[in-house]
Amino acid sequence: MTRLGLPDTVHACLFDMDGVLTRTATVHAAAWKETFDAFLSRRDGADFRPFDATDYDRYVDGMPRADGVRTFLASRGIHLPEGSEDDPPDRDTVHGLGNRKNALVLTKIQELGVEAFPGSVRYARAARDAGLRRAVVSSSANCQAVLAAAGIEDLFEVRIDGIVAAERHLPGKPHPDTFLAAAHDLGTPPGAAAVFEDALAGMEAGRAGAFGFVVGVNRADQAEELRRHGADVVVDDLAELLEEAP
Numbered sequence: 172m173t174r175l176g177l178p179d180t181v182h183a184c185l186f187d188m189d190g191v192l193t194r195t196a197t198v199h200a201a202a203w204k205e206t207f208d209a210f211l212s213r214r215d216g217a218d219f220r221p222f223d224a225t226d227y228d229r230y231v232d233g234m235p236r237a238d239g240v241r242t243f244l245a246s247r248g249i250h251l252p253e254g255s256e257d258d259p260p261d262r263d264t265v266h267g268l269g270n271r272k273n274a275l276v277l278t279k280i281q282e283l284g285v286e287a288f289p290g291s292v293r294y295a296r297a298a299r300d301a302g303l304r305r306a307v308v309s310s311s312a313n314c315q316a317v318l319a320a321a322g323i324e325d326l327f328e329v330r331i332d333g334i335v336a337a338e339r340h341l342p343g344k345p346h347p348d349t350f351l352a353a354a355h356d357l358g359t360p361p362g363a364a365a366v367f368e369d370a371l372a373g374m375e376a377g378r379a380g381a382f383g384f385v386v387g388v389n390r391a392d393q394a395e396e397l398r399r400h401g402a403d404v405v406v407d408d409l410a411e412l413l414e415e416a417p
């Protein structure tokens with residue numbers, strides 16, 4: 172193991188963003204809840220079953236926006252028309268709901284700003300200083316703006332996000348393709364790359380891509396679930412992986 176807490180064979184780090192690098196997973200979760208609860212209450216009336224934290228972890232977290240809408244609604248036996256990507260936010264289609272949620276995310280981010288996890292910034296800098304290659308692999312179409320708002324854009328050499336994935340027709344997490352594309356762009360074989368993820372869908376992507384090491388970042392009190400979905404190690408903060416972590 173190196174002093175980064177990784178096997179010696181690992182030469183590249185592939186970091187998820189929301190919940191791993193930045194404190195934005197909670198912003199997404201809150202926006203999804205507001206969107207789905209409004210939709211469900213209109214549909215089912217006052218005694219509707221609300222969207223909860225388990226729904227977020229299982230059906231939405233880590234996935235591209237439209238996949239999150241489809242997967243959660245399917246878990247409730249609901250199937251909406253796809254609509255089109257520019258559907259207005261009040262249209263009950265997959266893209267309409269996704270656009271409603273995105274408007275809420277953007278408002279919240281503008282109001283609250285974006286904070287990077289200090290332990291993750293410290294870790295990414297240590298990886299850079301140790302000569303490891305570094306990529307961000309996020310399902311979010313807002314990835315570049317969020318990295319810039321957090322002031323950490325320069326730490327990463329490659330970015331595969333929701334926009335790049337759509338351009339390259341890459342299926343999102345839990346499929347491994349976005350992580351594989353990042354490893355490829357860094358010139359690193361998957362077996363020599365480590366995946367850093369907080370979402371169960373991301374863990375599955377790490378396992379499916381046969382990466383050299385998968386680090387589960389436990390931000391939602393789900394250490395066991397992360398292990399079950401493929402984590403080689405689970406930490407509460409990336410700084411724990413550094414030898415001199417306080």
Ligand SMILES: O=P(O)(O)OC[C@H]1O[C@@H](O)[C@H](O)[C@@H](O)[C@@H]1O
Nearest residue numbers: 189199232233236310311312313
């Ligand atoms: O809606 P965006 O910003 O494109 O993000 C898509 C998804 O990105 C993932 O990183 C988040 O875990 C999800 O909650 C989010 O829905």
